[in-house]
Amino acid sequence: MNLLEQTLATLRYILDSSSIVTGGAINPRHHTDWSHYAPACPGILLLPRTTEEVSKMLRICNTHKQPVVPQGGMTGLAGGGVPRAGDIALSLERMEGIEEIDPAAATMTVLAGTRLETIQQAAAEAGFLFPLNLGARGSCQIGGNIATNAGGNSVIRYGMTRDLVLGLEVVLADGRVLNLMNKMMKNNTGYDLKQCFIGSEGTLGVITRAVLKLHPLPGDVTTVLCAPADYSSAVRLLRTLQRKVGTPQAYEVMWPAFYRLGVDWSGQTAPLPDDKPIYVLFESTGSAEALEALLADAFETGDITDAVIASSHTQARQLWKIREATGEFPVRLKPLNFDISLPIGEIDAFIQDCQQHLDSRFPGHHTLYFGHIGDSNLHVTVDLNSVPEPAPVEALDELVYTAVGARKGSVSAEHGIGALKRDYLHHSVTPEALEVMRQLKQTFDPNGILNPGKVLG
Ligand SMILES: Cc1cc2nc3c(=O)[nH]c(=O)nc-3n(C[C@H](O)[C@H](O)[C@H](O)COP(=O)(O)OP(=O)(O)OC[C@H]3O[C@@H](n4cnc5c(N)ncnc54)[C@H](O)[C@@H]3O)c2cc1C
Known part of the structure; x- marks a missing residue:
């Protein structure tokens, strides 16, 4: 009997058989997450119902030094919940309520x-x-x-x-x-x-x-799409909004190529002309009068050149459809997505750096920029259909993450490191901090059974 078979025998002895699944009975949704990274069938799938069962399962796996990959809804975009062939997947899907x-x-x-x-x-x-x-x-x-x-x-x-x-x-x-x-x-x-x-x-x-x-619960929400004069105006508008009306519920910035594509895919007439340098979609729960006064001032100072205030829930949904074009990326593009963060004041300069590097290495590339810039988060998507085959994923990763590191940004704003960004962590984390992370891992998981190969490798 190999180690996995011994572990399975102990699990079967201690636990209810309905919480253990093996081989072809394992649903393929446990093979990979939304990143589609390296699909593999786990050797065993564990489906605990209680904390006590999770505890028993981990104690057994730890005794046999068997790798365990925790799994949630498998919507992760960094390959974090993806098992290697033969790993034990532990799904929390039955622990619901x-x-x-x-x-x-x-x-x-x-x-x-x-x-x-x-x-x-x-x-x-x-x-x-x-x-x-x-x-x-x-x-x-x-x-x-x-x-x-x-x-x-x-x-x-x-x-x-x-x-x-x-x-x-x-x-x-x-x-x-x-x-x-x-x-x-x-x-x-x-x-x-x-x-x-x-x-x-x-x-x-x-x-x-x-x-x-x-x-x-927030009060009434007003949805606004506007066109700031440039990136600095978009940041100034955010700060004025926070000071005079209150922090918005959302503050989404779209650069022109993304806006044009979002309008096109949503099948609507462009709510604002498509030749503006930048677009902001935001939601405010502050007083409508204060918001209108603020927008009027911003027109006066030249900080914005155009704006639409949604007059109904339906119109607000239409405006959001432009930003939600990202949901169609996997079917309409061959997207290589970057989820990065940078100091807010440097985001536009970073985009220029990045665009310049991409133009010189991959002429004809089609790259989209958009993000939640109020929280320093920028998304960059390169359509791999626009670069030569075979897709130069590693070269693109290195190019973008090096540019992020040069501006002291972060290679992961919100999606995590998982398996996909592990090799680029050093662009954002110092060797000393990495060493302390490894020591922490050693303290909590001395046998290294929990999700090996993720985050730290
Ligand atoms: C359409 C779409 C939109 C998205 N939008 C966003 C967004 O706006 N912002 C954002 O941050 N993310 C976004 N994501 C990414 C994803 O939804 C999030 O990362 C989410 O938090 C993952 O949850 P999950 O339950 O699917 O976790 P999984 O993908 O199953 O797992 C993610 C990681 O968490 C670990 N894990 C899961 N459950 C547990 C547990 N109980 N204990 C310990 N470890 C566990 C796994 O091992 C893995 O490393 C989006 C994904 C999609 C598909």
Whole structure:
């Protein structure tokens, strides 16, 4: 019997057989995530229903030193939940449910396999907002959101997932259960261990439960599409908006090639002319009068040259369709996507650098720039149909990440490192910080069984 077979025999002896799946019975959705990185069938799929079962499973795998890959909704874009052939996948999909909503504390306690959309809906029914919001909301799980420290559209106002988590329950590689289920905003009792697991992409522990922070439901939302005179004007408009009307719910910036494509794909007449240098789509919950006055001032100063205020929910949805063209990238393009962050003041200069390097190395390339610039996040998408075959993915990765490193930016803004960006981490993290990360990994997972090959390699 090899080690995997021995592990399987022990798992079968200790656990209910319905929580263990092998071979062809494993659904292909456990082979890879939305990045389509290196699909492989795990040797065993584990489907726990309780924290106690997760603990038993990890204790057994740790004893046999068998690699375990935690899996959530598999919507990740960095290959983080992708097993290697023969690894053990541990899916949280059966650990679904809301345990409690506490209106006084404004918290929700959930199991890690609960889908984000279920959480959003339950919060709204209880008169609250859970502001984390991503295109993958119907499939991704809160455990995966926490493990990737997911971002999304509302980070500018409410922060990243890290800012929305008050407490966690985590099972360590050796099966110990860490109960960090805090409900309080203030709690300075030593090191805040939960922060180690948020964004750790399944390499330090398996998240099984969480206490989430809820917010009041926002008032009426006004959606605006405008054309700033240039990038500096777009940043100035954001700061003025924050000062005079309040921080917007979303502040999305699109460069012209992206805007033109978004309008075209959404099948609508362009709401603003398509020859502007930059476009901003934002949502404000501040006073409508204050917002109109601000826009009028911005016209006067020349900071914006054109704007549309959505007059109905339907028109607002139409405007958002332009930004949501990204959902069609996988079918209409052959996209190589970069999710990076840079100091806000440098984003436009970075785009110019990047465009120059791309023009000289890959003449004729088709590259799109857009992002949540209020939280320093830029997305760059190169259509691989526009560069020579075979697709020069490594050369493009190196080109973009070197330019990011040169401006002290980050090679991952919100999608994580997973397997795809592991080799580029050094552009954004110093050797000393990498060494401390390795020491942390060694402390939590001395046998290196949790998600090997991800984040640190
Ligand atoms: C259409 C679309 C839009 C998206 N938009 C955004 C966006 O705006 N912002 C953004 O940040 N991301 C976005 N994403 C990426 C993705 O949805 C997020 O990374 C999400 O948080 C992943 O959750 P998941 O449950 O699918 O995790 P998975 O893909 O299953 O796993 C992701 C990582 O977390 C680990 N993991 C999962 N569950 C656990 C657990 N319980 N304990 C420990 N580790 C665990 C896995 O090992 C893996 O490393 C988008 C993806 C798609 C497909």
